[in-house]
Amino acid sequence: MKVLLVEDERYLAEAVAQILKKNNYDVDIAPDGEEGLVAAESGVYDVILLDIMLPRKDGIAVLKELRVGGVSTPVIMLTALGEIEDRVKGLDSGADDYLPKPFKTEELMARMRAVLRRRGDLLPDGALSFGDIEYDPNTLVLSCGNRSFDLTNKEGNLLEFLMANKGQTLSSDSIIEKVWGWDSEAEDNHVQVYISFLRKKLTGLRSRVRIKTIRNVGYTLIGEADHELC
């Protein structure tokens, strides 16, 4: 699970990052709103912790731009102000939750688990659904009706990333970062190969879900209703 922490108070940011790392989250810190926005737009994060009072661009503005741009990553707003107006403003701008500072570690962990559970079309057993397909990240089984295939770990991570960002175009770079990791040697052709593996499996399942290539931009997962647009 990748977390983006947008927080300008360095000691607080580092303390929170330490806690998250101990809880097996992979954390990146952005020290201001502009950097936070650019990082968040990559789409690689599973959850964003966003301070409200930030240099260069405040948290509310960052959140609005993300939502207008179609980035649906869950966002938990952090604020020292703790006032009801801020809470309403944050949620109106598309925040999933709100946490006043200072907060307890357990409280942060509980809120994160809650927004992650609500994310996407999560089925009760933890499986994901989109169009006519279902994918269970626990068993790596991709199914369509009564047909199913086992995916490899990489295929599964790639499909999960596409399903979590359905309808959005994901760049090869963001896919490499999410599926292979920052420090990997993976390149565009690795992504192409795994996209083709997934396409073969979708075709094999006779699913109507497709992975569309947007030339020089990236890949997007589309379902039945989107076909006329292609």
Ligand code: CA
């Ligand atoms: Ca701040």
